[in-house]
Amino acid sequence: MSFAMRSILIVALQMSNIIIFNSQPIQYIVFFSFSFITSLDIFNLNCKNLVRIFKMNSQNLLILYLFKVFRNHIILLITTNLTTVLSNGESILNCIFDAMVLTVGIDELTNVKHVDRLKKEIRPCYLLVDEILKSVECLENQSNLYLLSLTEVIPNISNNILQEKLYEWSESISSLFCCLIMKNKIVVASSAWWDLTAIEKNLLSLLVAVNSNCTTADIPVFLPIKSPKIAFRFISCCLISDIWVSALCGPTPSIIEFENSAAICWSPVIEYLKEISFSVPQIIPENMNIQNGITGLMVIDYRIGKYVLLGSIVNNKVYFEILKIFYYQNIKENNLILIFVDKHNNHKVNETYWYSENYKLYGLISDPHILCLMTSSVVPTSSARLISKDMLTSIINNKLFVCRK
């Protein structure tokens, strides 16, 4: 059996009932021996926190088993050979559990009456789980990294007009929680949307992405933190290619009413939507007095849980991935945010940097923002520090990242 670069998630409800999430890119299923399954039950009884076990398989490949017990009887287990899982394993397992709650609700998971029915009902969450597991592999491959706790937003360009339209539409469908999404990035969202927890916002955005194969989707969802027992209708509708409007609704409106109100409200601004769709506005605006040597930047608002990526050239994909990895490995994994906001900690760290042969990365924490700046390697570190401070002030003044919270 080959484990090359793959992760597998297993959910064990009781000793005899095991659901295996076979992530789509994975072409094999692991069958565990009875003794191994029995050992799961031992963990079920004795451990409450994340457990990590390393084992060598027959091919001398180090395999990592990660367990966590949720609600006393649901064990989520990841088996993988990816070292990146080691550091963010718990957040991955939490996210997967939340995806399961989002799909079937907490009551179904905690009071399992018919295991076979649950196995059937939980199937729609496979795609979400796939996406979450892919994020682990992306971190390993350094490509298309998906940050579990943050939502990517498109910088403010014509957002005032779109924001007004969103509120107008929000009233017409009687929903406080609504947003305009483009390729898994929030263009504009209502205040109530930003009040959802980071994981709820992320899972809902992900739900739009995995259901983008249709024109309109009306999906029952349980909000893992805000409403784990009562389902909402999460309706998403494609306005034009790649641009979706989504809202959390109650029994009304019907899908047809939802579509009609979206068509009436958004058709006057179709040109703005096309503009965003055709030219993703992720270029650093000229009025920000961009200094020579800056190739890209990432600004994070960690209290709201959102981030924006900007680059100096049109094709910034590679720079963006490096910036995300820098944030992930240098700031998040080292818990710099926690150290910074901890009032009792005298040793506050609010700056960090990396350098390589081709580029330099500088991180600056200034509550509630984090700036990750990417410059060419010729820029001295002391200059990068000054530029970072200037850029952060400029971005805040420019309202490029306001997004109407």
Place this chain on the structure above:
Amino acid sequence: MQRSVSTTVIQPNWLNTVEGDSVLKRLFDPVTSKRIEFGILEKPDLQINYEEVSYKLFFIGKSGADKTRIVAELAGRTVSHQDSHGIHKINIYWPTKIWDKIILFRLQCWEAGDSGIKKFSHILPACLDKADALVFIFSFEDNNSLIEISQNILKFKAKETSQYAIIVIGTRYSIGKNLAISFNDIKEFENKWHLNILKLPAVVDSQHEITRVSPILNSICELLWVRDQEYILKQSFDKFNLKE
């Protein structure tokens, strides 16, 4: 219940003509060569005079009957193997020529997962509300799926307000292969319900998607069109009788 007819009203080979081909090209992305996925603010720009008609179809079939895959295939979208959660709706634009007029059909295909229908009471009424047709899906490799359709047709026919056209599509059809459903089973079913089963053959790599789906889409459009014309005719006739 009307018997579905082979396409005699719709010109079956019109898409192969110069006019049909130029209209069809407007539905395809010239860069990706895939059918354009129109949002609700968009519609095809056919650059020709045409009439647009819209119908709501609800796809029904047991869990794993490939409802999602069939709707995706008919829409020319990436075939998905996921289990549907909640209601999914895809708009399919399909151009036809009826007599001397170009008619663009907008088929609103509604589909919902089996477990969702059982768990959430609002899903089935929403799918059936103002539906023009019920599309039943079965697999030629599963005998039970056809039996279940008979039960479902009875169930939906029993509803007093039932005005739905009934369409049945069989998937995984392959000539010369031993199928779980025999020719006699099909004939028996068709005679019992007075309709023709539409067959979606197994995928052949070299076949263009339009060649594969056009007979089915043409049949669906024709059935709905004829049903509407009969309804209009009946209404006019009733009005005329009242005046008399």
